[in-house]
Amino acid sequence: MALSRSARLAALRLTALATATLSLALVAASPGPRPGAVGIDDPYFPSLGNGGFDIKHYGLDLDYNPDTDVLNARAEISARAEKDLSSFYLDLQKLTVTSIEVNGRAAQFTRTGDDIRIKPRHALAKGRTFTVEVKYNGIPEPLGGPIVFGSDYGWMKTGDGVFVACEPNAASTWFPGSDHPSDKATFDIRIKAPKGLTGVSNGRLVSTRTTGGKTVAHWRTDKPMATYLATATIGKFDVRTGRTPGGIPIYVAIDPVLKNSNNVDVYGVTAEVTDYWSKLFGKYPFEETGAIVDDMPQAGFSLETQTKPVYSAVRSESTIAHELAHQWFGDSVSPEEWDDIWLNEGFATYSQWLWEEHKGRNTAAALMRAGYNARPADAPFWQTVVGDPQRDTMFASAVYQRGAMTLQMLRERIGDKAFFKLLRVWVADYKYENAETSEFIKYAERISGQQLDDLFKTWLFTKGKPAL
Structure with missing residues (x-):
């Protein structure tokens, strides 16, 4: 028996209503964009790093005044969303943030402890690459406590500049990011300092220029780097460059105060050790090898900053062998x-x-x-x-x-x-x-x-x- 026209219309209306109800239910069940996590739950530093995205590149512009110790800076970060994000966090300790833009548009931000919560104007879709620009300033303060041999670490004032050694959690004392070794990225670091001072960082020196009484050194590392391995050490340095006997580019900067302080030929030993480890462990993994030797006896330690370990006044041939081995064990892996x-x-x-x-x-x-x-x-x-x-x-x-x-x-x-x-x-x-x-x-x-x-x-x- 066939349905009447009115019955058929009523059935169609009921079907349409049921479909609409189901669609609304599915929308309501969908989680939609959610905030990224504060931290990645590292067992020792639960709030370090941040969830929901993967940072691919840091562009840091650092303008440092050694007379006042004030840092005026800008960070441009490229990242990829790993889920739909309504907001996300960056690690940054104590420094003052003046503005944040996401994809070129002003974003809301608030402080939560040592993290900045950033809410972009529009949610970020999973898989999308996005940029974050953070402008900030202040006086970076080193961290202390029992962790690193009872010493201060991070951004440390010296007689003519700063000694920067950040393991394990002090990179966020001078730039915003995801401060955990599991989130590696490439870096461009531009260091502006008064003429007469040298800014030394990771990777290779792209350019230097002097303008307005200040010198800008542009450093680039094309290989992934953990944040704690970044440095922006500034001071008076005698610089020697060249290649190791094995052909690896080398850059060694030594504070002239330490010129005759011990019997170690830092340049020669660095070249020899790098070549030997390259034979024993495999090809050197980075753009350049080297060293930064600064007059910073208060630190009492050295650190395997990527491509150029930083050495305080405490150093030896054995220490150089140790820090350069880290280029494979710790920096690359x-x-x-x-x-x-x-x-x-x-x-x-x-x-x-x-x-x-x-x-x-x-x-x-x-x-x-x-x-x-x-x-x-x-x-x-x-x-x-x-x-x-x-x-x-x-x-x-x-x-x-x-x-x-x-x-x-x-x-x-x-x-x-x-x-x-x-x-x-x-x-x-x-x-x-x-x-x-x-x-x-x-x-x-x-x-x-x-x-x-x-x-x-x-x-x-x-x-x-x-x-x-």
């Missing part, structure tokens, strides 16, 4: 989270032992056993869990020394052929990326063909002095 810090420091310390072995002065096995025998079983040294050393003790000596001992034990277990193949494959496969301890263990087992859980559990994750 960076920790996924900060509890993986032994992948940086244990490897660089072991490289110091390899350097002594290379020079014929000692062996890694002998150096390992000397350190092992020098520490009694009840020494606090053996109570640090190297694979998870905790935030305030993440740079404890055990992270360096017991981390290196772990590698020597691994070398003795699997043999030299497998061990050095492991190091080369590791840095090649994770070049410019991030890695964690569990991945290194898998690589060690795959390349050696051995089951190694017992070794790593004993040396990295168990308190107490292991039996040899």
Whole structure:
């Protein structure tokens, strides 16, 4: 039996109503754009880094006045949205933000602790590349506390400028960004300082120009870099450039105050070590090698800033070998989270032992056993869990020394052929990326063909002095 015309119209109306209701329900169920996360939940620094986007490039314009210590700056950041974003955060500590634009249009922003919450005029769609311009100023302050050997770190005032060494969480004291090693990016850094001072940064020097009594140095790194590895060290420097015997560009800047302060030929040792590590670990991963040696004895430490480690007045041939090994272990292959810090420091310390072995002065096995025998079983040294050393003790000596001992034990277990193949494959496969301890263990087992859980559990994750 056929329906009447009126019945058919009524049925059509009901179908249309049901379809509209379903559409509204689907819209209501859709989450829509949401804020990016504050932090990436790193176990040691939960608020560092930011969620919802991936920064691709930083363009930093820094105008520094050493007389007042005031920094006037502009950051232009290129990023990619990883989800639909109604707002997002950038890390920036204490400095005053004067304006923010997203894709060339003024954006609302508010402070939340050491983060800036930014709300663009229009939501950002997942997969979209966008730009953020932040203008800001103020006097950057270094961080302190127990983390870095009880020293200040970050943006540190010197007699003629600043010494900038930011590991682990001080990059955001002088520029806005996602201040966590898991979010690497390329950089253009332009440093404007009074004529007579030199601004030194990462990568290669693109240009210098002097105008209005100030010199602008433009540095560029085309290889991905973690924020803590960025530097903008400023002062009076004697600069020497050239190439290593192996052909790698080199740039070494030394404070003239330190010219005759010790017997280390920083330029020569840097060139020699870089070439040797390139043979042992694989091709040098960056545009340039070098060093920045500044008169900053208050710091009492050096840091593996990418392409040009920064050295305070405390330095040696062994320290140079350590910081340059970091260019592979820490800079190119960076920790996924900060509890993986032994992948940086244990490897660089072991490289110091390899350097002594290379020079014929000692062996890694002998150096390992000397350190092992020098520490009694009840020494606090053996109570640090190297694979998870905790935030305030993440740079404890055990992270360096017991981390290196772990590698020597691994070398003795699997043999030299497998061990050095492991190091080369590791840095090649994770070049410019991030890695964690569990991945290194898998690589060690795959390349050696051995089951190694017992070794790593004993040396990295168990308190107490292991039996040899």
